[in-house]
Structure formats: C-alpha cells, structure tokens
Amino acid sequence: MQTNTESRVGPISQQLFLKLKQCEAKAAIDCVGIGLIKNDAQATLALALLEAYGDASEGFIYFEPCTARSTTRPPDAVLCTRDAGIVVIECKGYPIDSIQGVKAGSLLIAKRGRIVQEGPFSQVRDAMFAVKGSVDKLLGAQYGGPLFTYLVSLPNITSQEWASKKYDQSFPSDEVIFGDQLIASILRNKIDTLVCSGLVQSKRSKPINQGDIDLIKHVFGDSDVINREKHMPVGLVNETLGLVIAQNEASEKSMSTDQKSLCDLAVGGFPRYAYGQAHG
Secondary structure: OOOOOOOOOOOOOHHHHHHHHHHHHHOOOEEEOHHHOOOHHHHHHHHHHHHHHOOOOOOEEEEOOOOOOOOOOOOOEEEEEOOOEEEEEEEOOOOHHHEEEEEOOEEEEEEOOEEEEEOHHHHHHHHHHHHHHHHHHHHOOOOOOOOEEEEEEEOOOOHHHHHHOOHHHOOOHHHEEEHHHOOHHHHHHHHHHHHHHHHHHHOOOOOOOOOHHHHHHHHHOOOOEOOOOOOOOOOOOOOOHHHHHHHHHHOOOEOOHHHHHHHOOOOOOOOOOOOOOOOO
C-alpha cells in the first residue's frame, strides 16, 4: 500500500489535523493513510470514521488505499470491521452552490466558469468492484464473500441544504452521508442500515468472517506473507507434476529481511516488485 503517514498533503486546517492525529493515536483499529488526506472534507470524514469505529481492534480503516494489483483511482476510504463488512467510501468536497443540478445519477458541477458532469456513485462503485474482485479471488468466496457496501460523503453540504434544492428526489440520498451526519453515532447508524439491507438482499447471515479480515489486508499490499496458506486440492496423485505444482502454490512465501528493507525505500509513489531467488 502506498502511504506517507509522516507528511501532510493539501490544505488541512491545523486544528482539524491535530484532532485527527490525536484520534488516530487513541484508536485500536488498524488505521493507515492519514498523511494522504488532502483537505478538510476528507479529514472530516476520516475523523468521523475513527470516532465511530476506532474501538474495532479486529478491523481496519485505510485512506487512499491502493490494492496490490492497482494504484489507479483508489477510493478515499475503505472500512472493514466484523459488524460492517467492507465499506468503500468516496468523498467529495463540493459546496452546495457549486452543484448546478443532477442528471442521470451524475452531478453537474460548476468549475472554472463551465459546467462539468461528475459521477461520484459510478466512481465509488467502480472502486468497490475493483476491491471486491481482488478479495473474492483471494478468499475463493466459498460463502459468497464478505458483504460490500459503499457510500458517497459530502462533508461540505448539509442534508437540509440538499433537500432545499430537491436533489433528494433525484439522487440516491440513502447512500450519501452529509456534513451534519458525520457524527460517530449517525455515521454508524447509517452504515448499520446499509449493512442490514445488504444482508437481507444477499441472504447472508453476517457481513464477514472475522478470520478473513487479516487476509483481506493482503489485497492492499499488507504482505509480510505474500500469499496466504492455501488448501491442497483433493484427488492429486503422489509423484505427479500436478501435486508438485499444488505444493508450491500452497507453500507460504515470506519476504526476506533484504526484501523488506528494499520495500521500505521511498520510490515516489511508483509501483515496485519484489522477486525471490529460485533454489535448485
């Protein structure tokens, strides 16, 4: 995962940044990417997520997370806990006055003297399915896989402002979290409602298997062990090539000390590959 937790990027107000760092320090949840947050809108979302889920020691919150297979267009946040499953969130800092209308599920945004069409829902869905594809491939999705949901966060717009423009009548507001709703209890209730609906629709009994949470971190490059332990296929015959290949695939592949140190080098955000040495 590409992260830079030491440096601040973008115009985040000092007071909000300090509050965010204090909340991160107290949180039990695995939190990565605070240093990649670009502005007050994203920082407000991050603070609400930490306040709502900071005590979930078995889960994680990743900000601007790149998967191990792709560094393009990461979502603004990914939340994963036992109660929430996997929630992918896109954050947009539009003020209400910059939105000139809604058309076909997209927002018409005034930018530098012209109107541009932006689709935060298509963006967050694309990001969610990219993560889901990698997670399903990793887990094998024997039980249908974890429950995935998504949200669009608009921290600079209140629900009252949105309703006053009647955008709530033409935009799926159930999947939007507004600035006045970025309070821990309200945010958690919003996600709980989405999760309950998703469980009913998918006929799942729970959002995620708790034992899968650490495995899912590998999708985002959290890889002291690059490949998880795999089960051996049944029906393989001794002393055959198929058995040898299956044994190699099932074996645990760990980074050496040198590989770990090389992976810690700063490479300006560019992708990197770690190659192992073949032993005969």
